[in-house]
Amino acid sequence: MDRSIDAAARVARLLDAEPVVWLSTVRPDGTPHVIPIWFSWDGESILIASKPHARKVANLRANPRVMLALGEPDDDFDVGLLEGVAEVLDAPAAEALPASHMRKYRTQMAAIGLTREEFLATYSLVIRVRPTRFLPWHGRSVPASATAGWTRADRRLQAAVRRVAASVSPSRPVTATS
Numbered sequence: 001m002d003r004s005i006d007a008a009a010r011v012a013r014l015l016d017a018e019p020v021v022w023l024s025t026v027r028p029d030g031t032p033h034v035i036p037i038w039f040s041w042d043g044e045s046i047l048i049a050s051k052p053h054a055r056k057v058a059n060l061r062a063n064p065r066v067m068l069a070l071g072e073p074d075d076d077f078d079v080g081l082l083e084g085v086a087e088v089l090d091a092p093a094a095e096a097l098p099a100s101h102m103r104k105y106r107t108q109m110a111a112i113g114l115t116r117e118e119f120l121a122t123y124s125l126v127i128r129v130r131p132t133r134f135l136p137w138h139g140r141s142v143p144a145s146a147t148a149g150w151t152r153a154d155r156r157l158q159a160a161v162r163r164v165a166a167s168v169s170p171s172r173p174v175t176a177t178s
Contacts, residue, residue: 010080010134011070011080011081011082011131011134011135012041012043014070014071014079014080015041015046015070015080016041018070018071019038019104019105019108020036020037020038020039020070021036021037021039021046021048021068021069021070022034022035022036022037022068022069022070023035023036023037023048023056023066023068023129024066024067024068024069025055025056025059025060025063025066025086026059026062026063026065027055027059027062028058028059028062028063033055033056033059035056037050038101038104038105038108040097040098040100040101040104042098044130045128045129045130045131046068046084046128046129046131047096047097047098047101047126047127047128047129048126048127048128048129049093049097049101049119049120049123049124049125049126049127050123050125050126050127051122051123051124051125052124052125054125056127057088057125057127060086060087060088060127061088064085064086064087065083065084065085065086066083066084066085066086066129067081067082067083067084068081068082068084068129069081080134080135081134081135082131082133082134082135083131083132083133083135084129084130084131084132084133085129085130085132086127086128086129086130087127087128087130088125088126088127089125089126089127089128091126092120092124092125092126093119093120093123093124093125093126094120094124096126096128097120097126102116102119105119
């Protein structure tokens with residue numbers, strides 16, 4: 001099996017299962033900025049709701065390249081990393097976030113006393129991350145996600161990654177939309 005396809009499939013399984021992704025951006029002065037954040041995965045891109053004036057938004061406007069980390073380093077260290085290109089969407093969160101995002105985090109929002117309306121008003125900006133490269137990471141054992149069966153979504157994801165990677169070249173800078 002092609003190692004890049006296997007990596008994409010493993011990371012896709014983690015994206016389907018994990019509640020939080022660690023988003024790494026670069027500040028304008030070159031220092032890293034890493035935060036855990038809620039996200040939605042649609043099989044091709046990651047959607048993240050944000051406060052409009054958050055540090056990560058300013059970072060992405062200056063440099064749209066990101067790295068994300070997900071998974072728990074349990075016994076087999078089955079975690080995934082992905083590189084991507086982010087864009088800040090024009091549509092407000094109420095329009096851009098899928099209903100599944102609100103369902104996914106309804107318990108966490110209720111636990112902190114945040115209604116759906118308050119969430120969408122506070123985290124009104126949406127960031128879309130298009131993956132360009134997947135990097136699975138695991139210890140000495142073979143992780144469970146490496147042996148699970150393939151799905152149609154895995155093949156669709158790999159095709160999407162190839163399209164994005166082909167459109168992003170070192171000689172052509174990528175810019176975030178505002």
